[in-house]
Amino acid sequence: MTGPAAPRKLAVLASFSGEGGVERMVLNLVDAFATMPGLAVDLVVLREDSRHLDRLPANVNLVRTGVRHSLPSVPAIAGYLRRARPDAMLVAKDRAGRAALLARALSGARVPIHIRLGTNLSEAMKEKSGLARWLRYRPIRALYPLADGIVAVSAGVAEDVLAITGLAPERVTVIRNPVITPALAARAAEPVEHAWLAPGQPPVVLGMGRLTRQKDFPSLIRAFAWLRQRRPARLILLGEGRDRAALAELAAGLGVTDDVAMPGFIANPYPWLARARLFVLSSAWEGSPNALTEALALGVPAVSTDCPSGPREILDGGRHGPLVPVGDVDALARAMLATLDAPPAPAALQAAVAEYNAATSARRYLERMGLADAVPAGDGRFPG
Numbered sequence: 001m002t003g004p005a006a007p008r009k010l011a012v013l014a015s016f017s018g019e020g021g022v023e024r025m026v027l028n029l030v031d032a033f034a035t036m037p038g039l040a041v042d043l044v045v046l047r048e049d050s051r052h053l054d055r056l057p058a059n060v061n062l063v064r065t066g067v068r069h070s071l072p073s074v075p076a077i078a079g080y081l082r083r084a085r086p087d088a089m090l091v092a093k094d095r096a097g098r099a100a101l102l103a104r105a106l107s108g109a110r111v112p113i114h115i116r117l118g119t120n121l122s123e124a125m126k127e128k129s130g131l132a133r134w135l136r137y138r139p140i141r142a143l144y145p146l147a148d149g150i151v152a153v154s155a156g157v158a159e160d161v162l163a164i165t166g167l168a169p170e171r172v173t174v175i176r177n178p179v180i181t182p183a184l185a186a187r188a189a190e191p192v193e194h195a196w197l198a199p200g201q202p203p204v205v206l207g208m209g210r211l212t213r214q215k216d217f218p219s220l221i222r223a224f225a226w227l228r229q230r231r232p233a234r235l236i237l238l239g240e241g242r243d244r245a246a247l248a249e250l251a252a253g254l255g256v257t258d259d260v261a262m263p264g265f266i267a268n269p270y271p272w273l274a275r276a277r278l279f280v281l282s283s284a285w286e287g288s289p290n291a292l293t294e295a296l297a298l299g300v301p302a303v304s305t306d307c308p309s310g311p312r313e314i315l316d317g318g319r320h321g322p323l324v325p326v327g328d329v330d331a332l333a334r335a336m337l338a339t340l341d342a343p344p345a346p347a348a349l350q351a352a353v354a355e356y357n358a359a360t361s362a363r364r365y366l367e368r369m370g371l372a373d374a375v376p377a378g379d380g381r382f383p384g
Contacts, residue, residue, distance in 0.1 A: 007040040008374045010366075011063075011086035011111075013077065014043070015070065015096050016050035020210060021290040022118050023050045025153075026092045028178040032362035034060050038374035039366075044080055044089075046073050046096065051267060070095035077103035081111050088112045088148075088369040094121065094140065101143045112148040114369050118177075120160050120308045123285035124214070137164055149368055151175050153288040156309020173368050178358035179293040184270060188298055192271035194236075196261065202232035203277035203340055206300075208269060208291040211241030211262070213284065216305070216327065218250055220282040223333035225254040230337060233259070238272060240265045274298045278340055284326050286310045296320065296353045299346025303335045320344065320352040 010033060014026045033041045034057040043056065044063040056062060063084075065076035077100055081089070089111055091097040097115030104113055125133050144150060144165045150172045152158035158172045196204055205224060209215040217237055224235040237247070237260070244262060251260040266272060273279065279295035281304040288310035295302045296314070304311040306323040315321045321344070322335035366372045 007038050008371050009040045009042065009084065009086040010369070010371060010374075011042045011044055011080070011084065011089040012092070013046075013089055013096055013100055014092040015046035015068075016048050016053060022092060025118065025177050025179070025290060027053070027055065028181055028358045029090075029362055029365065030060055031055075031057055031181065032178060032358045033366075036362070036366075036375050039371065042080075042084060042086060044077070046070065051265075070099040074099050074103045074106060078107035078109075081107040081109040085109055086111055088114065088371055090114050090116060090151075090365065090369065092116050092118070097147065098139055098143045101146050105146075112369060113146075114149040114151060114365075115144070115147050116151045116153070117157055117161060117287070118153045119287040120157055120285050121164060122160050123308050141165055147171075149173060151365065151368060153177050154310040154313055156313070157287050160309070173364075175364040175368065176356045176361055177288050177290055177293065178361035179290050179356040180297045180353065181358045184294070184297060187268050188270035188274040190268060190271050192275065194261075194263070194272070196234050196236065197272065197275040202234055204275065205233055205235045205278045205280055205336065205340075206238065206273060206276035206295075207235070207280050207282065208238045208273070209283070210239050211237070211243040211247060213243070214286075215239075216282045216284045217243065217247055219327055219329050219332060220280055221247060221250050221254065221256070221260065222329045223280075223282075223336060224260070225251075225256045226329070226333040227336050227340075228256055228259055231340070233340070235260045236272065236276070237262045238264075238266050238269050270294070270298065273300060276300055277343070278303065278336060280332070280336060281305060281307075281311060282332065283307050283311075289314070293353050293356050296349040297356070299349050301339050301343040301349065303332065303339050305332070314353065316352060320349055 016023050030043055033039055042061045042063050047068045065073050067073040067076050091100045100113050152172055152174050155174055158174050161172050207220050227233055251257045279300050279302045281289050281292045285307050292314055302321040305326045307326050324331035324335050
């Protein structure tokens with residue numbers, strides 16, 4: 001009589017360099033993996049500068065490489081692969097993915113490596129010099145063919161990867177981000193102490209993300225100033241970043257300082273998001289914007305730029321919320337006003353993002369990595 005099969009071992013390699021969407025999505029995936037009875041999970045970290053790690057499940061084995069940057073981490077990752085021999089390794093982000101491929105070659109361990117990509121690299125590199133782009137793309141083109149699979153978080157990211165690498169389309173799989181977790185609604189229901197979010201206050205427009213060029217919050221502040229001239233409203237930007245002072249100066253110059261708040265990083269942003277009347281994504285580029293998906297999952301109306309990539313897929317071409325050109329302040333402002341005046345039904349918004357469920361996403365990853373047998377067939381927690 002044989003005993004139960006030993007758990008399959010999955011290694012997740014990531015660098016945690018803040019509290020951004022990539023870090024949250026990696027932890028959401030790890031959370032989902034950790035509940036699967038046939039799976040043992042190692043979280044292998046380069047940097048661990050993120051408060052999201054405070055919620056790491058107790059049954060996840062945290063492996064510290066002791067190295068903060070991708071290329072110098074190659075020997076440490078190689079040592080881990082030789083010792084642990086996981087059944088597969090999932091790597092978040094491009095540089096860490098390339099380091100893992102080099103480490104596998106150094107280690108001699110035959111561990112399948114899958115790289116998860118969450119941003120549109122061509123857009124991020126668009127303003128760089130030709131030499132800078134060549135230096136970034138050359139190692140990608142050389143190393144990605146060695147990966148056992150590439151996972152893109154949206155069709156737009158997949159198209160970008162294929163254009164950069166020249167890989168065959170079947171080498172790249174689209175798997176939606178694990179945005180909707182069992183804890184999302186509970187966390188959104190927690191109290192929040194901010195006078196603007198109390199009942200009876202003017203509607204709050206919310207933006208979320210790092211205060212950097214990518215999010216184009218200047219366009220959002222300018223659009224809000226136009227909106228504020230036409231109706232009572234307030235703007236809250238959740239996040240931290242190098243552009244804080246410039247954004248505050250812009251709000252002052254537009255005369256809306258008293259109606260714009262920037263509380264900084266909030267460990268639990270969901271009560272703020274759930275109480276907003278409108279979420280706005282003003283980004284110049286994305287991979288698959290998690291905050292937009294979270295807003296719809298909480299039934300909050302949204303307006304977004306039609307940036308590469310993700311918003312068009314999430315909003316189904318504008319069916320579930322207006323899409324406006326990147327940087328078009330007038331179009332953004334008018335879309336904000338129209339959506340506040342006639343918001344869509346919350347139930348329709350929630351249905352639009354049902355496939356961004358964390359358990360569903362985790363199952364797709366395991367299927368792609370050949371580890372689907374780690375979840376018992378028919379386990380209702382992990383829909384197929």
